Amino acid sequence: MSFLRNLAPALLVVLWSSGFVGATFAAPVAPATTTLLWRYVAAALLMVVVVLALGRRYGARYLRREAVLGALGQAGYLYGVFRAVEEGLPAGTAALLASLQPALVAVVLSASGRGSGGGRRQAVGLAIGFAGVALAVGPDVAAGSGAAGALWAVLGMLSLSAATVLGDVWPAPDDGRGHDVLDSLAVQGVVALGVFAVLALASGQATPPADPTFWLAIAWLVGLAFLGGYGMYLYVQRTRGPVAVSTWLYLTPAVSAAWAWAMFGEELPLLTVAGFVVSLAGVLLTRPGRRSRPARRAAGEAAPARSERYASPQRAR
Template sequence: MRKSLLGHLAPVLLVVLWSSGFVGATFAAPVAPATTTLLWRYVVAAPLMLVAVLALRRRYRPRYLRREAVLGALGQAGYLYGVFRAVEAGLPAGTAALLASLQPALVAVVLSGFGRKGGRRQAVGLAVGFAGVALAVGPDAVAGTGTEGALWALAGMLSLSAAAVLGDLWPAPEEEHDVLDSLAMQGVVALAFFAVVALASGQAAPPADPSFWLAIAWLVGLAFLGGYGMYLYVQRTRGPVAVSTWLYLTPAVSAAWAWAMFGERLPLLTVVGFAISLAGVLVVRPAPDRERTSRDRPLADARS
C-alpha cells in the first residue's frame, strides 16, 4: 500500500520539489555567485548521504560506481552548472524553462533509435506539453535573450537529457541499489566538480549573510533530497521519457512558488499554459506497472 501510494504521488512531488530549486536559487542569488551556492549545496548534501549509506553498511562494486559517476556528472553537475551559468549570463527564467522543455522530445527521439517506440500518442502529448510551456512562460520569454545564456541553458538541457538516456540504456548492476545510493554517489561526484570550479574561479568562500545558509538548507532539503530524489524514483519506475515529460509542469509551478513567496505576478496565461501542459503530460504518462514491464524487456535483451 505504501509503495502504491508513493507511486501515485511521486510525479506530483517531483514537480513541486523540482520547482523549489528555483526558489532556493532566488534566495541565494543576491548574496552569492552561482558557483559558490552550488559548491556549498553539495558540501552539505554529499557528507549527509555518505553518513547514511555508511550507517546502512552499503557496499558498491566498481561497475556501479562508474555508472553513477557518469550519471552524476551529467544529471547533476552538468545540468545545474549550465542552468546557473545561463541565469548569470542574463537569460530570463522563462526562456531557460522553454529551452529546458526541449528535453522530453529529445529524449524520446534518441530512445526511439534504440527501439523505444512511443507512437503517435506520445508525439501528440509531447507537442501539447511543449505548447503549454511556451504559453506559460509568455510571449516575452525570448525578448532580449543573449546567445551566451541560451547556449549555457541548452548545454544544461543536453546534459540532463544525456543522463536520462544513459540511465535507461546502461544496464544497472545485478545487485540491488536504490535512490539513496544514487543520491550519495552522484552527490560526491557533483561535490568534486563544483569544488574544482569554485576553487579555480576563487568563489569557494561562503558569504557571511545568514540568508545564504537558509538558501543552502532549502536547496539541500527540498531541491536535492526531494526534487532529485523524486526524479530518480520516477525515472526508475516510469522511465526516462515519463520523468522528463513531468518537468513540463515545473515552469508554471515555479511561477506559483514565486507568487506565493515573493509576491511576483502570476499571469493568467501561466495558469492556462499549466493546464495545457498537464493535458500533454497525462497523454504521455504510462502506468507504472506497464512502464516497468516495457522497459525491463529491452534491458534484459541488452544483458544477454
C-alpha cells in the first residue's frame, strides 16, 4: 500500500487530466448533457453491480452526505467543465481555470481554522493563480471569445471547491461499516446519473448519437476519468487530506494541454504556457509549511482519528 500511496499523486494528475481530453473528444459529436448522461449510465451501473456483489450496505446518514458531495463534486463540476469545452474552450485552458480550486480550498480551510496555517501565504498563492489564469485566457476574453466557456469552467471549479470544503467539515458517519473509495464512487455516481438524467430528458438531449466516436469517448471517460481520476482523487484525499489532493490538481493544466496537443493538435500559445507557469507558482505558495518533528510525531499518533475523518470524502473529477 505504501507503493500505491507514493504513486497515487502522479496517477491522479495523469488520470484527472484525461477527463478534460475526454470532454474535447466527445464535444464534436454530442452535447455535454448527452455525454455526461451516458458516461454515468455506464459508470453508475458498473458501480452498482460491484457494490451489490460485495454486499455493501449504506445508512441514511452516509447516503445523505455522499449525495450532496456527489451533486457538487461530480455533477456540478463536470457539467461546468463539459459546457466550457462545448463552448470551445481548449482542454488545457479549462483545466487551468479548474486548477484555481486548490488555492481557493486552501484559503477557505485556513480561514475556517481547519487548514495547516500559512493563511497569508495561501492568499497570495490564490492571487498569483488568478494572475496566471488571466494571462492565459485574458486576451481571448477581451476579444469577445471564450468568455462563456471560461465562465462555465469557473462555475464548475466553484462547485468542486464547495464539495471539497464540505467533505472536510462534514465528517463521514461512523456506522462501523468501513466505507471506502469504492462506496463513495458508487453512491456519488448514482446521484450524478440522476442529475444528468433529469437535465438530458428536460432538454431533449438523452438520445446518444450514432457516431462510434461517441462510444469511444464514453469508454475513455468511464475507464480513465471516472474510475481512474475520481478513484485516485478520493484515495489521495483520504490518505493525504484536502489541501494536498487539491494542490496536486495544479499540475493538471499542463498535462491536459499536452494530451490535447498530442491527440487533437491544439496549439499552445506562449501566453497560455506563461499562464501555466504563473499558476504553478501560486500552488507552491499554497503548500503547507513543514511542521516540526514533534508535531509530525503527534500527527502520526493521531492518524487513526484523521483517517476516519476522511473515510469517504468528495472533491471530485
